[in-house]
Amino acid sequence: LMTWNYDGTRVTEYGSTTDYSLFAGLSYSGLPENIKIKRCYWKWTVSRSSGSVYARWYEQGNSSNKGSAGANGTFTFDVALVTATSGNPKVYLGSQYGKSTYSNISFNIEFDYLQSSFILSTTNVNAGAAITANIAIQDATATHRLTWQFGTRTDVVTTAAGVASSSFTPPLAWLDQIPSAVSGLASCTLETINSAGTVVGSQVLYFNILAPASVVPSISAFTATRVNNSVPSAWGVYVQGQSGVTVKATAAGAYGSTITGYTLTGDGKTANAATLSIAKLSGSGTLTFKATVVDSRGRSASKTLTIKGASADVVLTQSKGIQLGGGVVSLTVKDLTIA
Numbered sequence: 145l146m147t148w149n150y151d152g153t154r155v156t157e158y159g160s161t162t163d164y165s166l167f168a169g170l171s172y173s174g175l176p177e178n179i180k181i182k183r184c185y186w187k188w189t190v191s192r193s194s195g196s197v198y199a200r201w202y203e204q205g206n207s208s209n210k211g212s213a214g215a216n217g218t219f220t221f222d223v224a225l226v227t228a229t230s231g232n233p234k235v236y237l238g239s240q241y242g243k244s245t246y247s248n249i250s251f252n253i254e255f256d257y258l259q260s261s262f263i264l265s266t267t268n269v270n271a272g273a274a275i276t277a278n279i280a281i282q283d284a285t286a287t288h289r290l291t292w293q294f295g296t297r298t299d300v301v302t303t304a305a306g307v308a309s310s311s312f313t314p315p316l317a318w319l320d321q322i323p324s325a326v327s328g329l330a331s332c333t334l335e336t337i338n339s340a341g342t343v344v345g346s347q348v349l350y351f352n353i354l355a356p357a358s359v360v361p362s363i364s365a366f367t368a369t370r371v372n373n374s375v376p377s378a379w380g381v382y383v384q385g386q387s388g389v390t391v392k393a394t395a396a397g398a399y400g401s402t403i404t405g406y407t408l409t410g411d412g413k414t415a416n417a418a419t420l421s422i423a424k425l426s427g428s429g430t431l432t433f434k435a436t437v438v439d440s441r442g443r444s445a446s447k448t449l450t451i452k453g454a455s456a457d458v459v460l461t462q463s464k465g466i467q468l469g470g471g472v473v474s475l476t477v478k479d480l481t482i483a
Contacts, residue, residue, distance in 0.1 A: 148172045150249040157243035164201060164238035169249050173230035178283045178338050183254040186221040186235055188246045197242030204234035218248070226253055258282040259336035268327075270356045271319050271399075276311045277332055277349075281305075285339040294330040294353055295321030297300025305339075314353050320400030324354045324440040361403060361439040363447040365394040368433065375425065382451055384428040389451065391420045393435035401439040409434050 150170045156163055168397065190199040190213045199213040203223045211221045223233070233251050238244070260283070265276040277290055290310055292299045297318045303310050314330070322328040330353045335346045371388030391410060395403050395418075408420035410433030415421075425431070430481070437445045 146172075146175070146253045146255070148251045150251075152249075153241065154246040154249065156199075156229070156237055156239040156246075158239055158241070160241060160254045162238055164200070164202070164236035166204065166234060167246075167249070168232060168234045168246050169230045170249070171230070172251065175226070175229040175253070177229060177258070178258045178282040178344065179255040180258055180282075181225050181227075181253055181255045182378070183252075184223050184226050184233075185252050186223065186233075186472050187218065187248070187250045187252055188215075188221075188237075189218045189248045191216055191245040191247065192239075193243040197244060198240040199244040199246070200238045200240055202236050204236060213329050220252075232267055250468060257336070257344030258286070259347070260286065260334065261347055262334045262349065263330075264332065264349050264351055266351065268352045268354055269314065271314045271316045271359075272356060274311045274313045275332075275351065276309055277334065279308045279310070279334065281306070281308055283336070283338060283344075283388065286344070287337045289335040289337060289343075291331065291335075293333070294318050296327065297321055316359070316399055318353065319355050319359060319398075322353075322355065322441075323397070323400035323402065326441050326443075327352045355399075355441060355443075359441075360443045360445045361395055361397050361437050363395045363435055363445055365392075366433075366435050366447045366449050367392055367466070368449055368451060371423070382425060384425055387425055388421070388423045389425060390422075391433045391435075393418050393437065393451070395435075395445070397438040397439040397441075398443075401441045401443070403437050404440050407436045407439040418480060421459075465472045 148170055152169065156165050167262045192199060198341050201221055202210040206224065213219050228416065237246050238251040260279050260281050262277045262279045265278065279288060285305055287302045287305050287379055290301045291310050294314060299312065301310055301312065329350055331348055331350050333346055333348045335343050338344050370382060371390060373386055373388055375383045375386050391408055393408060394408060397403055406416060406418045408415045408417065410420065411422055411425055411427045411431050413420060413422055431451045433447060436444055436449045438444045
């Protein structure tokens with residue numbers, strides 16, 4: 145709102161008909177060029193003398209645009225929209241059947257700066273993919289500043305005058321703002337900056353940043369450690385019913401998520417933990433173990449390992465005794481005679 149005030153008063157008086165006198169004691173200048181005018185109006189306070197008095201007014205050059213007041217008070221009178229950056233607005237103020245006094249006279253302009261608006265190319269974007277702000281430019285000399293924000297993460301881009309679009313790719317690292325969710329609300333703020341460097345308006349739009357399906361926890365290591373028990377360590381093998389095993393998984397979340405659950409299975413056993421310990425193996429041949437982890441986003445990942453030994457050989461020699469191949473061995477010796 146811009147207001148030009150007139151400090152004096154205006155008195156009009158007539159006995160029986162209508163008398164209008166021109167008020168032209170107000171001028172204005174310095175109206176910015178980069179504005180959009182919404183409304184122009186006069187404002188004043190009317191004080192009537194006793195008797196049948198009516199305050200009356202109309203805009204110069206538009207005598208059909210009349211207003212009147214039959215009581216004391218403050219009134220507004222809308223006039224044609226101003227298009228020039230300076231001028232001398234004129235209005236006829238009058239009274240009918242008596243005297244009216246106009247005071248607190250002002251001329252007012254309500255306006256919006258010529259700020260740009262924009263739309264987004266999508267309302268849902270994967271982290272690591274691009275989203276575009278398409279700008280509807282209102283002032284060709286204006287530049288624009290776009291602020292992309294997601295939680296505490298922020299990226300600011302300034303475009304030159306006349307540039308009508310700007311693309312942005314939310315980094316995957318920004319997913320640390322949603323460690324327990326697969327999507328979150330982000331915003332883009334467009335500020336219009338006029339040629340004098342003044343921000344003349346802003347607009348905010350919202351969109352969702354999504355964690356791509358490829359963002360899952362990782363299992364960096366999945367290992368099996370042999371427990372020899374009664375089996376000589378020099379044999380270097382797993383023996384059914386004798387050897388044990390400890391299987392361990394090492395995992396981490398992705399971009400801020402944390403591991404919330406482990407499931408390890410193998411040899412008919414299950415552990416809801418990062419480690420599965422089996423005192424004595426019940427199976428023979430090739431045994432497969434599987435690790436599954438779940439992170440705080442509900443995403444999962446799996447990994448497997450095997451212990452091999454399905455085709456182990458048994459050899460009896462005088463010098464070496466029993467030789468066992470690698471892996472899990474089921475050994476049954478019957479009717480053994482040593483000469």
